[in-house]
Amino acid sequence: xxxxxxARRRRSRGVLEWPLVGALLRWRHSRLLLQVxxxxxxxxxxxHGLFGPRLAPMNLATVMVWVHYRGxxxxxxxxxxxxxxxxxxxxxxxxxARRFVHPRFxxxxxxxxxxxxxxxxxxxxxxxxxxxxxxDPRATAWLIVAYFGAILAVDLVFKHAxxxxxxxxxxxxxxxxxxxxxxxxxxxxxxxCETCTTKDCIKGSExxxxxxxxxxxxxxxxNMDCTFCLDCVxxxxxxxxxxxxxxxxxxxxxxxxRSGLGRFSKRPDLAALVTVFCFGALLNAFGMVSPVYAVQRxxxxxxxxxxxxxxxxxxxxxxxxxxxxxxxxxACWATRAATGSHxxxxxxxxxHAYCLAPLGFGIWIAHYSFHFLTGLLTFVPVLQKALCDxxxxxxxxxxxxxxxxxxxxxxxxxxxxxxxxxxxxxxxAWRIAERSASRRxxxxxxxxxxxxxxxxxxxxxxxxxxxxxxxxxLQ
Amino acid sequence: MRVPRKRSPSRGVLLRxxxxxxxxxxxxxxxxxxSAKVQCSLxxxxxxxxVGPALAELTLSEDGRPLEQASLxxxxxxxxxxxVPSQARVTELGAGHYKAEFEFTMGxxxxxxxxxxxxxxxxxxxxxPMPGVASK
Ligand code: SF4
Ligand code: SF4
Numbered sequence: 164x165x166x167x168x169x170a171r172r173r174r175s176r177g178v179l180e181w182p183l184v185g186a187l188l189r190w191r192h193s194r195l196l197l198q199v200x201x202x203x204x205x206x207x208x209x210x211h212g213l214f215g216p217r218l219a220p221m222n223l224a225t226v227m228v229w230v231h232y233r234g235x236x237x238x239x240x241x242x243x244x245x246x247x248x249x250x251x252x253x254x255x256x257x258x259x260a261r262r263f264v265h266p267r268f269x270x271x272x273x274x275x276x277x278x279x280x281x282x283x284x285x286x287x288x289x290x291x292x293x294x295x296x297x298x299d300p301r302a303t304a305w306l307i308v309a310y311f312g313a314i315l316a317v318d319l320v321f322k323h324a325x326x327x328x329x330x331x332x333x334x335x336x337x338x339x340x341x342x343x344x345x346x347x348x349x350x351x352x353x354x355x356c357e358t359c360t361t362k363d364c365i366k367g368s369e370x371x372x373x374x375x376x377x378x379x380x381x382x383x384x385x386n387m388d389c390t391f392c393l394d395c396v397x398x399x400x401x402x403x404x405x406x407x408x409x410x411x412x413x414x415x416x417x418x419x420x421r422s423g424l425g426r427f428s429k430r431p432d433l434a435a436l437v438t439v440f441c442f443g444a445l446l447n448a449f450g451m452v453s454p455v456y457a458v459q460r461x462x463x464x465x466x467x468x469x470x471x472x473x474x475x476x477x478x479x480x481x482x483x484x485x486x487x488x489x490x491x492x493x494a495c496w497a498t499r500a501a502t503g504s505h506x507x508x509x510x511x512x513x514x515h516a517y518c519l520a521p522l523g524f525g526i527w528i529a530h531y532s533f534h535f536l537t538g539l540l541t542f543v544p545v546l547q548k549a550l551c552d553x554x555x556x557x558x559x560x561x562x563x564x565x566x567x568x569x570x571x572x573x574x575x576x577x578x579x580x581x582x583x584x585x586x587x588x589x590x591x592a593w594r595i596a597e598r599s600a601s602r603r604x605x606x607x608x609x610x611x612x613x614x615x616x617x618x619x620x621x622x623x624x625x626x627x628x629x630x631x632x633x634x635x636x637l638q
Numbered sequence: 639m640r641v642p643r644k645r646s647p648s649r650g651v652l653l654r655x656x657x658x659x660x661x662x663x664x665x666x667x668x669x670x671x672x673s674a675k676v677q678c679s680l681x682x683x684x685x686x687x688x689v690g691p692a693l694a695e696l697t698l699s700e701d702g703r704p705l706e707q708a709s710l711x712x713x714x715x716x717x718x719x720x721x722v723p724s725q726a727r728v729t730e731l732g733a734g735h736y737k738a739e740f741e742f743t744m745g746x747x748x749x750x751x752x753x754x755x756x757x758x759x760x761x762x763x764x765x766x767p768m769p770g771v772a773s774k
Contacts, residue, residue, distance in 0.1 A: 218717070218749060220716060220718065563725065630746070632716065632718045
């Protein structure tokens, strides 16, 4: 049974009230409109990856995954929100499989945090460099297959969206990135929720399941952990869930209790996720510029090794563990010294680390948008060739000269996007400093602003380096 | 020590039939690539290769005999996705030598794809790796 909707004028439901788009999103099966096409695309990529040309620039799997999917993902996160989780085709397959297999277990308490998924995210970044997935259509196809297999393996055993919340590396990337997105799911009118007796948005109803990510709409803040699945939209009997404007990065500077997450300042795992998100962006960009080979050769010499994995392991250790510990540790130490705080370095670090999320996103989007914009049309000749190879040249012969923006035009865009990230990071750092040391805000802000500028400077240096992509690092 | 096993009659039949099966398999297999013996070698300048204009001298031969008057399409590709291939301008130099002028647009591993049609009408494709092109 549901409680009656209070008779008062409600706040707007945002995009859900837009003509056409709103009606589509409010439709119970709207998610399938994205999932089914993306599933078919994934199927084509796997088939072409496995059976098409072995050369990466001529295979849809490598072109679409490493150029277009990644670029579109970050651009959509910037202009809308987490639509790629909304349209995740793996969830469609999981939901289908769950009609036959019902998961029986709850996700283990000890793993109800982000540590495992941080490991997965680092693992994907590591595999990308070690196995040169960017240049291997077969491996890319198997990666897609493995991803489908992993979600089935987890979510057919464990209830709710265990894979999305606790395992999926793409999901964690999207959660961290969507903190800067302009849209969020929230209650249209908080007063309606106060009088609501059923709480169907979290518990579920006959209309729809409740939030599988354990986010209770009236207490939800920001986009962290929200997959934009719209289950709450369909479940709420009062039509009180909105897909509405979210001030990008705004809530990163605040520390309210958040449903399904608690307080950011009490979540070292979330702070670590944001830190890896930011430093991983730099590392991923470093992996495609010329100096990385000199560094790897030097490391191989020092370590007396010839294979790549020990060198990469050391490089990842330095970039994702040592460097963040040293730099954040210094920022924490400076904050403590400047403000006279007696809090531990860990407490300060976990509180302030969230200011790195916009910068991290700025680096990712600058990097991925470069590939996306300069290679925008490269999928066209590849598709033309695939159809020719199939004996159905309906799009004509491949036009190999199709590319995208010239590199010179992409660089200002890269720097512009990075600047937005820097500004947003500084604003978040200021907000946190205000909260943390209201009388010595400037003193608490400066170490983190310096860290943001230092990392941004490193990103600018990286973007100005000549690009170089090799599969064999010791050449 | 391995104990010798007694050979079963059916196994003997199988062994005797094997050469025949092999013969049939070879006879029924699709004919070998008509251009399998075409050799395509590459001399690249500048060497070591770096970003900028490049010149590939291709030598075509078959059984030591130079292949002249072939029509060649040469395309430079990177080993990763998202780059526009570099189309080469090909000129025949004579005596089985061809000159392909193109540009390395980025540092990294490159691959030259040679698509050719010989004077006698046979087609062939060769993929020539050009790893480690320096970015400057
Ligand atoms: S959003 Fe949740 S709590 Fe609020 S009215 Fe809807 S079901 Fe009730
Ligand atoms: S709050 Fe939960 S149910 Fe609603 S869109 Fe986000 S993840 Fe889905």
